[in-house]
Amino acid sequence: MRLFKGSSGVVRVTRGLGQLGYSLPDKPWLVVAWKELVEALRDRRTIVNVILLPAIMMPIFIALPMMIMSPKTVPPRIMVSIQDPEAIEIANYFRELKDVNLTIKVEPVNVTDLIINQGYDLVVEVPQGFYSNVSSGGSGVIYYYYDPYQMRSTLAMSLVQEAINDYSEKVLKRRLEAVNLTEEYISPVQSISVQVTAEGEQVSPGEIMAAMIIPLMVGIIAITGAGTFAIDMIAGERERKTIEALLTAPVKRIEILLGKFTTLTLLSFLSGVSTIVSSLVGVSLMVSPMAVPYDNQTAAMATQIIEPSRLPLFISGVLLTVVLGGLTGNAIMVMAASLAKSFKEAQQYVGFLVMILMVPMIAVPYVPQSLYWLMRLLPIASLAMLARDLIVNPNWTNVLTSLAFTLLYLAVFLVLSSKMFDRESLVFG
Amino acid sequence: MKVLEVVELTKRFGELVAVDGLTFHVDKGDIFGLLGPNGAGKTTTLRMIYGVLRPTRGTVRVMGVDVVRDPVKARSYMGVLPEESSVYPRLTAEENLIYFGKLKGMDEAELRRRVKELLEALDLEEKRYVIADKLSKGQKRKLAFARAVLNKPPLLILDEPTSGVDVMSAREIRSLIRQYAQEGSTIIFSSHNMWEVERLCKTVAIINRGKLQHLGSVEELKRLSESKEFEEVFVKLVKGEVGEAV
Ligand SMILES: Nc1ncnc2c1ncn2[C@@H]1O[C@H](COP(=O)(O)OP(=O)(O)OP(=O)(O)O)[C@@H](O)[C@H]1O
Ligand SMILES: [Mg+2]
Numbered sequence: 001m002r003l004f005k006g007s008s009g010v011v012r013v014t015r016g017l018g019q020l021g022y023s024l025p026d027k028p029w030l031v032v033a034w035k036e037l038v039e040a041l042r043d044r045r046t047i048v049n050v051i052l053l054p055a056i057m058m059p060i061f062i063a064l065p066m067m068i069m070s071p072k073t074v075p076p077r078i079m080v081s082i083q084d085p086e087a088i089e090i091a092n093y094f095r096e097l098k099d100v101n102l103t104i105k106v107e108p109v110n111v112t113d114l115i116i117n118q119g120y121d122l123v124v125e126v127p128q129g130f131y132s133n134v135s136s137g138g139s140g141v142i143y144y145y146y147d148p149y150q151m152r153s154t155l156a157m158s159l160v161q162e163a164i165n166d167y168s169e170k171v172l173k174r175r176l177e178a179v180n181l182t183e184e185y186i187s188p189v190q191s192i193s194v195q196v197t198a199e200g201e202q203v204s205p206g207e208i209m210a211a212m213i214i215p216l217m218v219g220i221i222a223i224t225g226a227g228t229f230a231i232d233m234i235a236g237e238r239e240r241k242t243i244e245a246l247l248t249a250p251v252k253r254i255e256i257l258l259g260k261f262t263t264l265t266l267l268s269f270l271s272g273v274s275t276i277v278s279s280l281v282g283v284s285l286m287v288s289p290m291a292v293p294y295d296n297q298t299a300a301m302a303t304q305i306i307e308p309s310r311l312p313l314f315i316s317g318v319l320l321t322v323v324l325g326g327l328t329g330n331a332i333m334v335m336a337a338s339l340a341k342s343f344k345e346a347q348q349y350v351g352f353l354v355m356i357l358m359v360p361m362i363a364v365p366y367v368p369q370s371l372y373w374l375m376r377l378l379p380i381a382s383l384a385m386l387a388r389d390l391i392v393n394p395n396w397t398n399v400l401t402s403l404a405f406t407l408l409y410l411a412v413f414l415v416l417s418s419k420m421f422d423r424e425s426l427v428f429g
Numbered sequence: 430m431k432v433l434e435v436v437e438l439t440k441r442f443g444e445l446v447a448v449d450g451l452t453f454h455v456d457k458g459d460i461f462g463l464l465g466p467n468g469a470g471k472t473t474t475l476r477m478i479y480g481v482l483r484p485t486r487g488t489v490r491v492m493g494v495d496v497v498r499d500p501v502k503a504r505s506y507m508g509v510l511p512e513e514s515s516v517y518p519r520l521t522a523e524e525n526l527i528y529f530g531k532l533k534g535m536d537e538a539e540l541r542r543r544v545k546e547l548l549e550a551l552d553l554e555e556k557r558y559v560i561a562d563k564l565s566k567g568q569k570r571k572l573a574f575a576r577a578v579l580n581k582p583p584l585l586i587l588d589e590p591t592s593g594v595d596v597m598s599a600r601e602i603r604s605l606i607r608q609y610a611q612e613g614s615t616i617i618f619s620s621h622n623m624w625e626v627e628r629l630c631k632t633v634a635i636i637n638r639g640k641l642q643h644l645g646s647v648e649e650l651k652r653l654s655e656s657k658e659f660e661e662v663f664v665k666l667v668k669g670e671v672g673e674a675v
Contacts, residue, residue, distance in 0.1 A: 020524035022537045031531040035520070042519045042560075241515040245576065248479050249532040250505035427481050 032259025062282030076156035086131035215387030223329030225271035230333035235346035272322030317390030331413035338420035438487035449639035518562035
């Protein structure tokens with residue numbers, strides 16, 4: 001397709017694509033759908049809204065905060081002030097720390113100046129007498145000075161704490177050996193956590209993220225993504241005074257609606273697919289070793305987001321969410337845009353609906369399991385539950401319940417939207 | 430043969446009776462002018478005829494088909510130019526016509542021929558590949574006219590077809606109207622241009638406050654009001670200075 005729209009407004013297209021040609025099929029709904037698509041494609045905002053925005057939004061929302069927080073990206077600045085000349089061993093532990101920007105001084109430092117004015121994330125102070133306390137069987141104290149408003153300070157503390165834990169453990173071992181005790185003796189209870197999933201295996205953090213976030217993100221985008229187009233195709237057609245002539249064509253209104261609906265659904269499907277791809281990229285960036293380098297388990301499992309044997313179910317679950325979410329969302333948006341008296345009003349309705357519709361989607365991961373049955377029966381929530389049931393825990397009773405209710409609501413919204421589209425006020429506001 | 434038959438047609442908007450018990454018919458090949466001052470109910474009447482407004486009472490039949498009962502069939506006999514109607518700004522002039530040609534079920538060869546013919550007749554040939562957003566107001570109006578007459582339907586419903594177009598184009602539109610009537614189409618249109626009405630119409634209906642005030646040929650109305658100037662005829666009749674209302 002080569003579409004050229006110069007300042008003269010001349011549109012030249014080499015082939016039939018992206019153009020309304022004479023050889024269009026006769027089916028009215030197809031004619032309407034194609035014309036809406038051509039119009040949508042000629043609007044630059046379309047590509048931005050449908051493809052670009054979801055594509056960059058997901059990695060930004062999911063991965064960017066993690067990337068920025070990662071010590072690999074910007075190592076936290078840490079000042080260690082060792083005022084005890086005997087504390088040589090712990091100093092070595094500090095020196096071995098990775099991914100930190102570490103300065104060691106042997107004299108006292110001005111903590112306030114370092115943190116407030118010089119941009120240090122953390123100041124660690126090893127006071128005089130530290131080593132003698134440790135070596136005499138007592139407790140050596142280390143001070144952390146940090147900025148409570150800085151997340152990076154917390155990160156720096158957790159990094160330093162690892163070095164301190166290692167040192168502390170080594171000292172403890174020495175002490176226990178001296179009195180002939182084992183480590184088990186002083187930790188009489190240990191806890192071990194084991195994942196329980198329907199698959200009966202361990203799942204990677206990537207998979208957990210993917211299973212929880214992706215269907216919801218995709219659902220939200222599918223439901224709300226085509227809102228601006230619904231406004232354009234219905235309220236916009238009235239605003240530009242084309243709808244009256246259109247409705248005099250010898251075509252059933254329902255066919256016109258069907259055509260518009262087809263294109264809307266195609267657009268939200270594209271949006272949804274773009275979101276899937278970008279969410280996967282976002283999740284893999286997030287769980288990649290680069291983002292969380294100090295957790296070995298994550299690093300090992302991060303290479304894989306979805307276990308290959310579960311991939312078909314995952315993809316079909318997500319695609320079903322996209323299609324059903326797109327249909328449901330568009331039916332609701334068409335309703336709103338048909339009801340609105342003006343373009344502005346349509347924008348307000350749709351903006352409001354976008355927020356309302358997102359609530360059940362976002363709520364699903366936080367709802368207690370005892371209320372899942374209710375979520376499966378509620379509009380929109382049933383769709384979110386369908387995605388979850390399919391991907392996380394494919395129990396067929398649950399899947400069919402949420403599917404049945406999703407379809408029921410879809411039918412209701414479709415009937416209502418065709419009723420709204422049939423009103424006299426569609427033309428006259 | 431009655432191509433259009435309107436019986437007791439009434440439309441209320443809340444308290445306001447915009448159209449009040451109109452009864453008239455238009456025969457095949459007739460050019461029927463619907464006249465009346467602003468707010469008389471012309472547009473409301475035409476909108477009920479082409480079926481975007483539901484009558485509160487009364488019926489409209491086009492080629493014997495009830496517009497409310499079988500809207501799709503009734504509309505297949507019509508070509509409509511609404512009063513305030515525009516074209517799709519992101520489609521070219523040609524595409525705007527193709528879209529409606531396809532919706533009207535025209536076959537490809539016929540559609541090609543008509544698009545070419547109309548663009549030439551209305552002096553829009555060089556705007557063929559230009560998106561309609563870049564057309565002038567009058568050019569858009571001409572395009573909307575072309576859209577209405579694209580498939581030469583039996584009944585043309587035109588709400589102020591020449592308003593806003595230049596002298597040459599208005600003349601071209603009038604000559605097309607006359608030509609289609611000669612070829613057997615029936616035309617009902619509203620206008621505020623009495624000169625135009627006088628030259629085009631076989632039959633004229635004057636409505637005022639939703640009611641039919643006078644109905645007859647241009648000559649009959651001239652005789653009734655004892656004036657030669659049609660504009661004067663209109664003013665006298667609307668003011669009720671002469672003649673009996675029908
Ligand atoms: N959708 C509507 N809702 C409420 N009132 C309306 C509506 N459409 C028209 N009216 C009223 O009905 C009356 C007739 O309006 P109409 O548009 O039919 O007049 P008209 O004869 O076409 O006038 P003009 O010559 O100005 O075009 C007017 O008083 C108008 O205010
Ligand atoms: Mg009018």
